Structure formats: C-alpha cells, structure tokens
Amino acid sequence: MIRVVQSFAVTRERQLSYSNQLEQEVSRTAAVRKELERSNRELQDFAFVASHDLQEPLRKIRSYGDRIKTRLSENLDPISEQDLGRMLNAAERMQGLINDILALSRVSSKPQAFVPTNLNTVLDEVLDDLEIKMQQSRAIVKREPLPTIEADPVQMRQLFQNLLGNALKFIRPDSSAELSVLNMPTTLPGTIGIAFGDNGIGFDDKHAEKIFTVFQRLNTRSEYEGSGVGLAICRRIVERHGGQIEAKGVVGQGAIFTVVLPKVHRKA
Numbered sequence: 001m002i003r004v005v006q007s008f009a010v011t012r013e014r015q016l017s018y019s020n021q022l023e024q025e026v027s028r029t030a031a032v033r034k035e036l037e038r039s040n041r042e043l044q045d046f047a048f049v050a051s052h053d054l055q056e057p058l059r060k061i062r063s064y065g066d067r068i069k070t071r072l073s074e075n076l077d078p079i080s081e082q083d084l085g086r087m088l089n090a091a092e093r094m095q096g097l098i099n100d101i102l103a104l105s106r107v108s109s110k111p112q113a114f115v116p117t118n119l120n121t122v123l124d125e126v127l128d129d130l131e132i133k134m135q136q137s138r139a140i141v142k143r144e145p146l147p148t149i150e151a152d153p154v155q156m157r158q159l160f161q162n163l164l165g166n167a168l169k170f171i172r173p174d175s176s177a178e179l180s181v182l183n184m185p186t187t188l189p190g191t192i193g194i195a196f197g198d199n200g201i202g203f204d205d206k207h208a209e210k211i212f213t214v215f216q217r218l219n220t221r222s223e224y225e226g227s228g229v230g231l232a233i234c235r236r237i238v239e240r241h242g243g244q245i246e247a248k249g250v251v252g253q254g255a256i257f258t259v260v261l262p263k264v265h266r267k268a
C-alpha cells in the first residue's frame, strides 16, 4: 500500500514538473515570437524609410545629370559622353530598385481590408494588362473558373501580375508560350489552391526556395530584365493572407507556382 502511494506521489510530482516545463516552454516561445514580430516590423519600417528618403537625393542626381547632358551635348568628347550616359543609366536603375523595395515594404505597411474577391475578375484584368506581351510571345492561356475568396483585391492583382508576367518573360525562344491557371486540390481545410504553369525556360529545382528572396535572379540582366523583387512581393502578399506559395521548375521545360490561400479570414 505504502509503495503504491509512494509511486503515485512520484508520478504526480513528475506530471507537475512536466507541466511546469511545458508552461515555461510556451511562455518562452510566445516571448520569442513577440520579439521576432517586433524586429520584423522594425526591419520593414527601416526598408520603407531608407528607400523613401533615398528618392530625393537620387532625383537630384538624375535631374542635374540630365541638365549637364543637355547643356554640354555639343561640346562633350565621346568618352565623357559615354561616362555620363552610364552614370545616368545607373541612376535610373537605382530608381527602379528603390521603387521595387518600396513596393515590397508597402505590402505590409499599406494593406487594404480583405473583401470578397472574385479571382476570375482578377485574372481577366491582369490578362488584359498583359495583352501586348501575350501577343508578342504568341501565348495561349488554359484557364479554369476560379473561386471567390476573402482577400485584398489589389494585392491579388499584384500576385497574379507578377506570376503571369514571369511566365511571359522567361519563355523559350523556340516555342510559343503556354500558360495555365488551374484549380488545385489542397489538403488544408478551408483553403483554395491555384497552380500557375508555363512551358518556359524553367529552373533547377534546387533554386526553388532561393528565388523568393529579394534581388535573387537566376539569369543575367542582359538576358532578362528585372530586379528580382517580384516573387518576394508574391510571397509577402500570400503570407499576409495566411497562405503559402511554392515553386517547382524543370530546366528547359517550364515552371509551376502553386498558391494556397484561405477562403475566409477570422475578424480581428
């Protein structure tokens, strides 16, 4: 009897100790999460302020550069003219990069409310905007009716625009572009899935995660234009919506980007 009581006491003591440990672990995780959220916010604010404040001096460099070019155009020797041209091109590229960083930080700093958003309308509008590029690459689009979900419609447009813009950019010169926007079954209840496919140059699957990082590009600027911010914006938009985005590629055959998004959002 005594032994039973003793063993019960030991078990009970162990249970209490486990539960204390668990509580400590939970509160430590909550503290780490809070700290991460804070430093994330700080980093985003920094990116926004830095890129915003860089615009003014850069505007001056470009406008004074333009003035010098106009004023001296007749008298500049060829080498100086070339140098000035390069300087102005670099300043223009920098302006583009700053605009991209601002667009990235605005995903979280200037969000609109989630409202019922018909993804067919989003797709129609984006395809309309991309019409010229579609004609140039003789693109055909295979599409399925998409659902209506609670989302930020402006950001959904940005998401579709970046993914379809990439599909039309990274095409193979020897074949016409085939794009697809299809429904995809998901394992998570309450979510929808969309797969954006193309038959373009594709990429080595080992880069599938890296390409979502800011300024990460797998090709040179002379081959394909761009600064490598589009997919970082896509990931930030999808994460803000509580979803997931992933990429799969096969070199020389094409790429598929899958997006999973919740249908509705709990009210804050």
Ligand SMILES: Nc1ncnc2c1ncn2[C@@H]1O[C@H](COP(=O)(O)OP(=O)(O)OP(=O)(O)O)[C@@H](O)[C@H]1O
Residues within 6 Å of the ligand: 100, 162, 166, 167, 170, 198, 200, 201, 202, 203, 211, 212, 216, 217, 218, 219, 225, 226, 227, 228, 229, 230, 231, 232, 249, 254, 255
């Ligand atoms: N559909 C695709 N097919 C093949 N490679 C792709 C595709 N989409 C993205 N990539 C690769 O991922 C990189 C990152 O894409 P991302 O959209 O972020 O940048 P970008 O298109 O080069 O520039 P930006 O979007 O800023 O104009 C691209 O440079 C390219 O190497």
Ligand SMILES: [Mg+2]
Residues within 6 Å of the ligand: 162, 165, 166, 226, 229, 230, 231
């Ligand atoms: Mg892009």
